[in-house]
Amino acid sequence: MNNSSTIRSNAREILSGKWVNAILAYLIFAAIISIAASFYGVFLLISGTLAYGLYLYFLKLTRSEASDFNQLFKAFSFEGGNLGMFGKTLGLYLLMNLYILLWSLLLIVPGIIVAYSYRIAFYLMIDDPELNISEALKKSKEMMYGYKSKLFFLDLSFIGWGFLCLLTFGIGFLWLSPYMLTSQSIFYNELLNEYGISSKEIKEKQDNEAVNVGGVLE
Numbered sequence: 001m002n003n004s005s006t007i008r009s010n011a012r013e014i015l016s017g018k019w020v021n022a023i024l025a026y027l028i029f030a031a032i033i034s035i036a037a038s039f040y041g042v043f044l045l046i047s048g049t050l051a052y053g054l055y056l057y058f059l060k061l062t063r064s065e066a067s068d069f070n071q072l073f074k075a076f077s078f079e080g081g082n083l084g085m086f087g088k089t090l091g092l093y094l095l096m097n098l099y100i101l102l103w104s105l106l107l108i109v110p111g112i113i114v115a116y117s118y119r120i121a122f123y124l125m126i127d128d129p130e131l132n133i134s135e136a137l138k139k140s141k142e143m144m145y146g147y148k149s150k151l152f153f154l155d156l157s158f159i160g161w162g163f164l165c166l167l168t169f170g171i172g173f174l175w176l177s178p179y180m181l182t183s184q185s186i187f188y189n190e191l192l193n194e195y196g197i198s199s200k201e202i203k204e205k206q207d208n209e210a211v212n213v214g215g216v217l218e
């Protein structure tokens with residue numbers, strides 16, 4: 001896996017010429033979350049679903065796949081049992097944050113470790129929508145074993161930019177957040193490679209499944 005500097009460099013290369021759309025995608029997400037924060041129940045209901053959409057947008061960006069703002073709302077689907085993808089992303093968000101909270105009540109460090117253990121759970125559900133909540137969390141924990149510190153240091157490498165953004169009264173975060181999300185998506189792609197999983201194979205599998213579903217519906 002590449003080091004933090006190389007991942008950030010690759011992120012800037014991917015964002016070159018795409019900064020405006022990336023910033024707008026994050027801005028749409030942030031605006032909705034900010035409005036929802038005024039209504040705590042609504043905030044809890046949609047945060048996981050919107051996080052799924054945000055990760056999906058930037059993951060497709062790193063894979064040179066078509067990515068548009070509609071991706072942000074992809075998980076607002078109620079097809080299937082248990083409220084469909086909306087129910088799964090809601091459950092994943094709530095359960096993940098519950099685990100993090102419970103471990104954080106013991107000590108801050110265990111809470112941070114658990115947070116990094118489950119960091120790729122949404123990505124895994126994006127690549128395999130058939131995963132249930134517990135499977136996504138379990139698989140994330142297994143795959144992040146030995147890699148939590150790498151992601152931690154990648155996050156830490158942005159701290160200087162974070163301080164600079166504070167000097168702009170927070171406006172700079174409109175650039176920093178897409179930069180970090182792109183870098184995080186690259187990290188996930190490289191983690192898949194470490195496990196011998198190709199994003200191209202994932203895309204082909206998803207396309208085949210979509211064709212099969214379409215054939216059944218016809």
